[in-house]
Amino acid sequence: MRASDLPEVRALGLFSSMEEKHFDALMEVAYLQTFPPQLDLIAEGDVADFLYIVVEGSVELFARSNGRESTMGLVRPVGTFILAAVLKDAVYLMSARTAQRSKILLIPSQNIREAFQQDAEFARAIVQELASCYRGVVKEHKNLKLRTAVERLANRLLRYHNDQGGNGSFELPHDKRTLASALGMTPENLSRAFNTLKPYGVEVEGSTIRLTDVNSMETLAKPNPLIDDRKT
Amino acid sequence: MRASDLPEVRALGLFSSMEEKHFDALMEVAYLQTFPPQLDLIAEGDVADFLYIVVEGSVELFARSNGRESTMGLVRPVGTFILAAVLKDAVYLMSARTAQRSKILLIPSQNIREAFQQDAEFARAIVQELASCYRGVVKEHKNLKLRTAVERLANRLLRYHNDQGGNGSFELPHDKRTLASALGMTPENLSRAFNTLKPYGVEVEGSTIRLTDVNSMETLAKPNPLIDDRKT
DNA sequence: CCCTCTCCTTGATAAATATCAAGTCTCTAA
DNA sequence: TTAGAGACTTGATATTTATCAAGGAGAGGG
Structure with missing residues (x-):
């Protein structure tokens, strides 16, 4: 090679x-x-x-x-x-x-x-x-130590959204079972966490996620560069 | 200097x-x-x-x-x-x-x-x-992801015990508030976790801990070299 | 086209953990 | 010696998360 x-x-x-x-x-x-x-x-x-x-x-x-x-x-x-x-x-x-x-x-x-x-x-x-x-x-x-399960999910969604252009819609890069485990929760709880985020403009359709109210998501998620930035 | x-x-x-x-x-x-x-x-x-x-x-x-x-x-x-x-x-x-x-x-x-x-x-x-x-x-x-709070405490106690000679008794190297936070729990829960470990031979007296039944502790804690060994 | 499998969701319940509110204990310092 | 502060504990309760059980939706194969 x-x-x-x-x-x-x-x-x-x-x-x-x-x-x-x-x-x-x-x-x-x-x-x-x-x-x-x-x-x-x-x-x-x-x-x-x-x-x-x-x-x-x-x-x-x-x-x-x-x-x-x-x-x-x-x-x-x-x-x-x-x-x-x-x-x-x-x-x-x-x-x-x-x-x-x-x-x-x-x-x-x-x-x-x-x-x-x-x-x-x-x-x-x-x-x-x-x-x-x-x-x-x-x-x-x-x-994991400083955030609740819903906060972890919200921040992860914001990250994926950003990674994929931030145009309001993106694809989960892996199945939900794996996402749940990565976020330190059970699949059942991930489902419920998505429901909790519905009022904040999170629409789920299979592995396609739409964020219709990024502001309100950010208010909830409170992203922190010292946790969420991939670069620094 | x-x-x-x-x-x-x-x-x-x-x-x-x-x-x-x-x-x-x-x-x-x-x-x-x-x-x-x-x-x-x-x-x-x-x-x-x-x-x-x-x-x-x-x-x-x-x-x-x-x-x-x-x-x-x-x-x-x-x-x-x-x-x-x-x-x-x-x-x-x-x-x-x-x-x-x-x-x-x-x-x-x-x-x-x-x-x-x-x-x-x-x-x-x-x-x-x-x-x-x-x-x-x-x-x-x-x-943090693979163990419950009690298991984390049990393994931590075994580690300290080992570090300090493994002769059945040792000192906590910091106050319990800090230990609790390090283990990812509240001080109240740490107290209760110590009580949970009493039947396994854990005696607490201030910051002095006595382990009277290390075998039974190890059965509960199931220490794992890929988590607990400081060296490898 | 339908079966079946897997993945996901939902509901009910249980377990783990956190929170709130007293209390106890010990140490220190006046 | 005693008052006060801080650290820890305990009990009651709330919240969060997990578990168990069942059902639904979609994909792939026959």
């Missing part, structure tokens, strides 16, 4: 400033594979043999304990997952399965760690990516 | 493999200060001017939104906090206040970022530290 096959991978923050030869070397040993939906990719507790990069489709990160299961995150193109485990040469803390048919790039952990040593720009990019991931989980954690 | 003043800082994972001259340069520009209890050190939203290292005492990390407040973590010697914000040159996502009278080392963010460029060993250590922090929050997040 050639680097030129995957310009979007090369453009990833992680790789964009990397020296050509190091990037090529990484791609040399990488695997690009297509997986069917609902396929388990990794299981928590496994040793981190590969860094995963979602090129097409989407991947659900989840965790289990005590017979319970919860969605920890959703990775869409082009995004990486389990970078921390790879860098620490430790076991995965989360499991991952494809949500849709997905094209995924696997890079052996060992090579990632070598590239980190050899390429200072890559090292810097790794740190930036890792710091972003860290801040992402902190925000997720704040979201 | 001389490096030799703070052997425990030098011994920190972050600095132990750093070149002497780079470490000295960092210490040259660092401030070592002592703060009284309950003093606000940083506020979420502020720009990250310094990396903080707790040398003595303890620091509570917390976050606010919507009039609510929640403890996000507790840093004891010798530990760092808000490394990610420093590396990204971004605003803090959490606030911090001293829990006790504390001695704290402040290193200007700019110097940390420079040292990262100049010292490959330091860069590697930063990545390890950051990856550990990331995994710490992920575990905290799993803890």
